[in-house]
Amino acid sequence: MSEKRRILVTGGAGFIGSHTVVQLIEAGFDVHVVDDLSNAHSHVMDAIARITGVHPGFSCFDLCDSEKTKKLFADIKPDAVIHFAAKKLVGESVQNPLMYYKTNLQSLVNVVEASLEHGCQKLVFSSSCTVYGQPDQNPVGEDAPLKKPESPYGNTKRICEEILQDTVKAHSLQVVSLRYFNPVGAHASALIGEYPLGAPSNLMPVLTQTAIGKRSGFSIFGSDYNTPDGTCIRDYIHVVDLANAHVAAIQLLLNREKSSVFLVYNIGTGSGVSVKEMVESFERINGLKLNYEYAPRRTGDVEQVWANNVLALQELGWKPHLGLDEMVASAWKWEQHLNKYEKSIHQS
Ligand code: WQD
Numbered sequence: 001m002s003e004k005r006r007i008l009v010t011g012g013a014g015f016i017g018s019h020t021v022v023q024l025i026e027a028g029f030d031v032h033v034v035d036d037l038s039n040a041h042s043h044v045m046d047a048i049a050r051i052t053g054v055h056p057g058f059s060c061f062d063l064c065d066s067e068k069t070k071k072l073f074a075d076i077k078p079d080a081v082i083h084f085a086a087k088k089l090v091g092e093s094v095q096n097p098l099m100y101y102k103t104n105l106q107s108l109v110n111v112v113e114a115s116l117e118h119g120c121q122k123l124v125f126s127s128s129c130t131v132y133g134q135p136d137q138n139p140v141g142e143d144a145p146l147k148k149p150e151s152p153y154g155n156t157k158r159i160c161e162e163i164l165q166d167t168v169k170a171h172s173l174q175v176v177s178l179r180y181f182n183p184v185g186a187h188a189s190a191l192i193g194e195y196p197l198g199a200p201s202n203l204m205p206v207l208t209q210t211a212i213g214k215r216s217g218f219s220i221f222g223s224d225y226n227t228p229d230g231t232c233i234r235d236y237i238h239v240v241d242l243a244n245a246h247v248a249a250i251q252l253l254l255n256r257e258k259s260s261v262f263l264v265y266n267i268g269t270g271s272g273v274s275v276k277e278m279v280e281s282f283e284r285i286n287g288l289k290l291n292y293e294y295a296p297r298r299t300g301d302v303e304q305v306w307a308n309n310v311l312a313l314q315e316l317g318w319k320p321h322l323g324l325d326e327m328v329a330s331a332w333k334w335e336q337h338l339n340k341y342e343k344s345i346h347q348s
Helices: 015-026 043-052 066-076 090-095 097-117 152-170 203-212 239-254 275-286 310-316 324-347
Strands: 006-010 030-034 057-059 080-083 122-128 174-180 182-184 218-221 236-238 261-267 292-295
Touching: 006 015, 006 066, 015 030, 015 043, 015 239, 066 097, 080 097, 080 239, 090 097, 090 152, 097 122, 097 152, 122 152, 122 239, 152 174, 152 261, 174 239, 182 203, 182 239, 203 218, 203 275, 203 324, 218 275, 236 239, 236 324, 239 261, 239 310, 261 310, 275 324
Parallel strands: 006 030, 006 080, 030 057, 080 122, 122 174, 174 261, 182 236, 218 292
Antiparallel strands: none
């Protein structure tokens, strides 16, 4: 029986990270998570163990600490790294750009330096469709011109890709950058899901929190866009499909020869869904009515963006399987589970 390949997952207690850890374990990998829990909960590791029967290795510290990062690599000697750890709130990044540039760039540099120092030459990077800004055409391909992202958060993603591209040219490093579209939904077990700290700004948790009564209602930002129903269009992708794209990227890297490379893939369904369509799907599938009103456009929103995902389909051998119905059903099931869990904590 060959030794299991070990994957280090930074930010592995987060929304996408935790779902990816589950899929990696189920694909037969040995996983070690490092997370500073600044935007995640320690109970997520127990939930992963309940789902998979395996409790991944766990280290808790800030990856901006270079010495601790290098010691981690020396201790666990990963075969590959998936780097999720980053601050990711668009609004917060506008309020506090320096914290975003310092945290997101320093942590990436530390991870890459430690990787190179300890002979780990394979890295999957968590990037974002936000690097496209408002694309000139949809579906948007990986070769589309990158535009100045709407927020410092988005700009850190773009700069991190540039750091990786330059590093690949100077060192023996193989990188896959996955540009996510809009991750939504939750694992079918409802034991892990999106767990926003504080009031969420992104659509799906706003819907689920309205449905459960954590908020009295919400606004649909803008109904006068140049789209069929006037509301913005996005490419929503189920977080489990997104997690599987990371497993596919790791397998691609582990099967590659040594030569340095920087590969980019759009990870979306390839279909656009409007805000109104998402709201109506949520109501229909979950058998409930949501309280909302139309409000003016939200500053910084792009009107419409959805993925050309053909490269990922062809080169990663990956494809999305879970549709809109599963996205809204699993998100709602998770919110109901979370609500019970939070109530049990408050009662204890
Ligand atoms: C989606 C649509 C809103 C809330 C963000 C990040 C991006 C990426 C994906 C990480 C928009 C509308 C929302 C509400 C609404 N993240 N909306 N009422 O802005 O497309 O992208 O997530 O990589 O970097 O910016 O996602 O969910 O915030 O908005 O009408 O209460 O829902 O206006 O049209 P977004 P979102």
